[in-house]
Amino acid sequence: MNMNIETLLAEVERDVVRWRRHLHAYPELSFQETNTAEYIAGELATFGPLTITRPTPNSVVAELQGAAPGPCYALRADIDALPIQEVSDEAFCSTRPGVMHACGHDAHSAMLLGAASVLCRLQAQIKGSVRFIFQHAEEVPPGGAQQLVELGVLDGVEMIFGLHVMPNFPTGEVAIKQGVFSASSDNFDIVLQGKGGHGSMPHLCIDPVTIGAEVVTALQQIVARKLDPLNAPVLTVATFQAGDSYNVIPDSARLAGTLRTHSRDVRARVPKLMEQTLAGVCQAHGAEYKLEWTKGYTIGNNHPDACGIARDVIAAVVGTQALREMGSAMFGSEDFSSYQEKVPGCFLFIGSGNETIGATYSVHNPRFKLDEAALQIGVKLHVGFIRHLLMQ
Numbered sequence: 001m002n003m004n005i006e007t008l009l010a011e012v013e014r015d016v017v018r019w020r021r022h023l024h025a026y027p028e029l030s031f032q033e034t035n036t037a038e039y040i041a042g043e044l045a046t047f048g049p050l051t052i053t054r055p056t057p058n059s060v061v062a063e064l065q066g067a068a069p070g071p072c073y074a075l076r077a078d079i080d081a082l083p084i085q086e087v088s089d090e091a092f093c094s095t096r097p098g099v100m101h102a103c104g105h106d107a108h109s110a111m112l113l114g115a116a117s118v119l120c121r122l123q124a125q126i127k128g129s130v131r132f133i134f135q136h137a138e139e140v141p142p143g144g145a146q147q148l149v150e151l152g153v154l155d156g157v158e159m160i161f162g163l164h165v166m167p168n169f170p171t172g173e174v175a176i177k178q179g180v181f182s183a184s185s186d187n188f189d190i191v192l193q194g195k196g197g198h199g200s201m202p203h204l205c206i207d208p209v210t211i212g213a214e215v216v217t218a219l220q221q222i223v224a225r226k227l228d229p230l231n232a233p234v235l236t237v238a239t240f241q242a243g244d245s246y247n248v249i250p251d252s253a254r255l256a257g258t259l260r261t262h263s264r265d266v267r268a269r270v271p272k273l274m275e276q277t278l279a280g281v282c283q284a285h286g287a288e289y290k291l292e293w294t295k296g297y298t299i300g301n302n303h304p305d306a307c308g309i310a311r312d313v314i315a316a317v318v319g320t321q322a323l324r325e326m327g328s329a330m331f332g333s334e335d336f337s338s339y340q341e342k343v344p345g346c347f348l349f350i351g352s353g354n355e356t357i358g359a360t361y362s363v364h365n366p367r368f369k370l371d372e373a374a375l376q377i378g379v380k381l382h383v384g385f386i387r388h389l390l391m392q
């Protein structure tokens with residue numbers, strides 16, 4: 001990078017920390033981020049040559065048109081928080097009981113604000129346009145990304161990039177996984193209908209508790225014995241609810257859980273196998289069942305062209321030693337995948353772990369914290385993408 005850009009990056013560094021700490025102190029849950037969006041829009045309005053729109057009351061899109069015509073590239077940050085009570089010694093910890101930025105979305109927003117600030121001051125050197133997407137509701141399906149895609153935020157966009165802080169990697173590293181990098185996430189609800197009665201006379205009942213126990217075990221055979229282990233999904237029954245008395249066999253039981261997979265074929269096949277399993281178990285015991293699915297996020301897939309650009313930018317702004325090639329995809333899900341179904345994109349992970357300051361807890365943990373030195377790396381990468389693509 002030339003000295004002019006380096007100077008601008010240095011000048012915005014304190015602002016990025018300030019933005020992140022403000023957002024951290026005032027988190028808002030998915031689909032409720034109205035004040036967060038207002039704050040972001042207000043800061044963007046001070047940068048100058050941006051066209052700011054509000055596709056929804058809780059999201060912000062800003063467009064920077066360069067001095068010369070050219071293609072449009074998008075940069076995305078998520079802005080929502082989680083329903084977690086923060087356990088932290090940070091001076092700027094959450095002021096809202098039971099709500100916390102435990103996944104780093106405050107950092108993502110601050111990094112993108114920093115990039116927007118720098119790039120606005122480089123407008124004369126840009127040949128094309130940059131679309132900054134501050135997206136709501138990444139944490140709760142159907143997710144904000146799909147809603148924004150449907151509202152046209154990617155219209156005219158050639159490619160999109162996103163960043164996520166990750167304390168599993170030390171600060172200074174940037175991780176990338178070409179191809180599939182995250183799993184689809186679908187949730188299921190099962191109701192087992194039996195016949196209740198007195199606990200002393202189980203022979204007169206159809207016990208949904210024992211049937212449910214058999215179902216839980218049988219469902220694991222789908223993963224263990226009916227699918228190629230190289231494409232094995234994660235199938236988790238996370239809820240089993242039935243009855244509320246010592247001596248009453250309940251009429252029904254409810255099971256609920258999640259399916260995570262890296263394969264479109266497996267994603268389509270598992271629900272059919274679950275139907276077969278439920279039908280067989282319930283028929284054997286004279287029970288009935290109902291299975292309902294709630295579709296979540298699709299599989300995240302980093303495009304090879306976008307990954308090539310990302311690797312070049314990492315080398316240029318952080319150094320080749322910073323690049324970590326991830327060997328396998330994660331089973332976590334990410335609604336950035338909705339953008340990638342529309343245009344090529346790349347989603348990167350920025351190391352933010354630092355044992356010295358206690359930044360060792362993983363995301364979605366009440367003790368989550370991050371090394372704020374990672375913020376400047378994120379700003380440099382965002383700016384680096386645009387310099388590589390629109391400022392040559």
